[in-house]
Structures are given as structure tokens and as C-alpha cells.
Amino acid sequence: MFARSAQIDAETLYVIGGLYGNPFALDAIDEVATTEDAPPQRVFNGDFHWFDADAPLFAQIQRHVLMHSALRGNVETEIASDDDSAGCGCAYPESVPDDDVERSNAILRRLREVAGDVPAAASQLAALPMFLTASIGELRVGIVHGDAWSLAGWRFAHDTLHNADDESLEPAFQLGAVDGFASSHTCAPALKVAGERFIINNGAAGMANFEGEPAGVITRMSLRALPNSLVDARLYGLHQNGVWIDALAVRFDCAKWLALFDRIWPPQSPAAISYRKRIEFGPAFSVDQALGRIAAACAIAG
Numbered sequence: 001m002f003a004r005s006a007q008i009d010a011e012t013l014y015v016i017g018g019l020y021g022n023p024f025a026l027d028a029i030d031e032v033a034t035t036e037d038a039p040p041q042r043v044f045n046g047d048f049h050w051f052d053a054d055a056p057l058f059a060q061i062q063r064h065v066l067m068h069s070a071l072r073g074n075v076e077t078e079i080a081s082d083d084d085s086a087g088c089g090c091a092y093p094e095s096v097p098d099d100d101v102e103r104s105n106a107i108l109r110r111l112r113e114v115a116g117d118v119p120a121a122a123s124q125l126a127a128l129p130m131f132l133t134a135s136i137g138e139l140r141v142g143i144v145h146g147d148a149w150s151l152a153g154w155r156f157a158h159d160t161l162h163n164a165d166d167e168s169l170e171p172a173f174q175l176g177a178v179d180g181f182a183s184s185h186t187c188a189p190a191l192k193v194a195g196e197r198f199i200i201n202n203g204a205a206g207m208a209n210f211e212g213e214p215a216g217v218i219t220r221m222s223l224r225a226l227p228n229s230l231v232d233a234r235l236y237g238l239h240q241n242g243v244w245i246d247a248l249a250v251r252f253d254c255a256k257w258l259a260l261f262d263r264i265w266p267p268q269s270p271a272a273i274s275y276r277k278r279i280e281f282g283p284a285f286s287v288d289q290a291l292g293r294i295a296a297a298c299a300i301a302g
Contacts, residue, residue, distance in 0.1 A: 002176030017184020021052025022206030046073020046145030162292030
């Protein structure tokens with residue numbers, strides 16, 4: 001699937017997974033992009049819908065995202081389907097409690113109803129691909145939502161990645177003829193460097209990823225080093241094949257986002273129970289855990 005001509009050829013590429021319907025994160029990413037020496041290309045690698053269970057907001061998010069390259073994640077795939085058997089399509093690991101799974105399924109059912117009120121929304125989502133290959137200079141990257149094997153796969157989750165040896169990942173790099181993979185889905189960031197290869201998972205662009213920091217995260221890959229204006233946003237990264245690969249914090253207006261979220265998802269609603277605290281305060285997760293320096297259990301995904 002990946003060993004073919006790249007669909008994206010970029011000097012600077014932003015990989016934006018897990019926007020989760022946050023319009024203020026979109027604004028912040030737009031602002032970050034203006035500081036680059038040249039406009040970056042963007043790919044939204046799935047789950048750009050989730051909390052936007054409001055027809056005007058849903059339409060706004062979809063319109064903005066589809067101005068750029070986009071993949072469908074499990075959320076978009078299930079919104080576009082009329083089959084309830086897969087629920088939210090998250091394929092959660094067994095460690096995720098049943099109550100969390102049912103709340104996610106309830107969020108998805110509401111989103112599907114909202115999408116029905118937005119003309120052509122479902123068909124647009126159904127037409128999106130599940131993966132892309134990108135070239136940034138000499139670097140070839142497979143862009144996925146889950147992992148290299150499945151749309152909703154968890155093999156690129158931080159705990160699985162950091163428990164894997166390099167040899168177990170090598171077949172994916174070899175078969176895909178790529179130097180790395182960029183993913184999201186698991187709602188928890190990760191960076192795994194396997195010899196001369198890498199896997200980077202941006203976690204969530206539209207929701208807090210680290211404790212005490214209500215900011216999203218995106219992946220930046222570029223032939224140019226970070227401009228001075230973005231140095232403070234850099235969380236971690238690497239330099240490979242002449243390309244800078246960095247995880248950047250997306251510091252959106254959290255107060256405005258919480259106000260909008262509370263209007264759409266009031267107290268005791270499924271999304272409020274599962275996500276409200278995380279949105280405001282961040283999860284019990286750190287950069288050291290994302291890099292595998294400290295072991296951590298898997299966080300809940302959208």
C-alpha cells in the first residue's frame with residue numbers, strides 16, 4: 001500500500017491527527033503555519049470529527065479539513081456507515097473499561113445523526129483514503145490513522161511501541177519502502193526510533209496530551225529547521241535523512257473550547273464524563289512516557 005509513488009511531495013508537512021472537532025485548534029494551527037518560511041502542506045490523518053456534534057460546527061470542521069489532504073479515521077469511517085455493529089470503530093484494547101467503550105459508541109451515534117443534517121457529509125467522508133505516502137526531500141513516510149496494518153490498529157500506541165524490538169517493526173518499513181510512519185488514533189503521543197527508522201504518533205491535535213498542559217500536538221516534518229518562533233512549541237523530535245521531525249504543541253484557546261464543548265456536551269453527557277477533565281487539565285501522561293523513558297498504560301482513544 002505504501003511502496004508506490006508518493007501522493008504528497010512537500011518541503012514542510014504538518015500531520016494533524018485527532019483534531020476531534022476543535023475549531024480553536026484549527027485556528028492555532030493556522031497561526032503556527034504563518035510563521036513558516038513557506039506555507040506547509042497539511043494532512044489530517046483521521047478523527048477530525050468527534051466533539052463537534054452540532055451541524056454548523058460539523059460542517060465548518062469538514063469544510064476546513066477538506067481544503068487539505070485528509071484520511072478517514074475510525075470516526076469518519078463509522079459516521080459514513082449505517083452499520084452500528086462496530087460502534088465507534090475504535091477497536092479499543094481490553095484494558096479500556098466497558099463503560100468508556102459504550103460512551104464512545106453513544107458519541108458516535110450522535111455524530112452520525114448530526115452528519116445526516118449536513119449535505120453530502122457522509123459521502124465525502126466515505127470517499128477519503130485510509131493511508132497516504134509522503135516524500136519530504138529524501139525521506140519517505142507512510143501516513144496512517146491507526147497503524148501500518150489496520151485503520152484502527154493499536155501497534156503504534158506508545159506502550160506497544162516501546163515494548164517492541166526493532167526487528168518486529170522492520171517488516172513494516174521494508175514492505176512499505178518507507179523510512180517512517182506517522183499516525184494518531186491512540187490519543188497519546190509517542191516517538192519510537194528503530195535504528196534508522198522511526199514511528200511518530202501525534203496523539204491528539206485538538207485535545208490535551210500531557211498532564212498540566214491543555215494543548216494539542218501535531219507532527220511537523222520539514223527540510224527546514226524550526227523557525228525561532230516555534231522553538232518553544234517543540235516537545236521532542238529527531239533529524240533524519242536531512243529532515244527535521246518534531247512534535248509541536250498546539251496551544252489553542254482552551255477557555256473558549258471548554259465553553260463550546262460544555263454547550264454541546266453538558267455535564268453527565270457521554271463526552272463530558274469521558275473527556276471533560278482531560279480537556280481542561282490533561283491526562284496523567286508525560287513526555288518521558290511518550291518517549292518510552294517511563295512505562296505507562298495506554299490512554300483512551302477517540
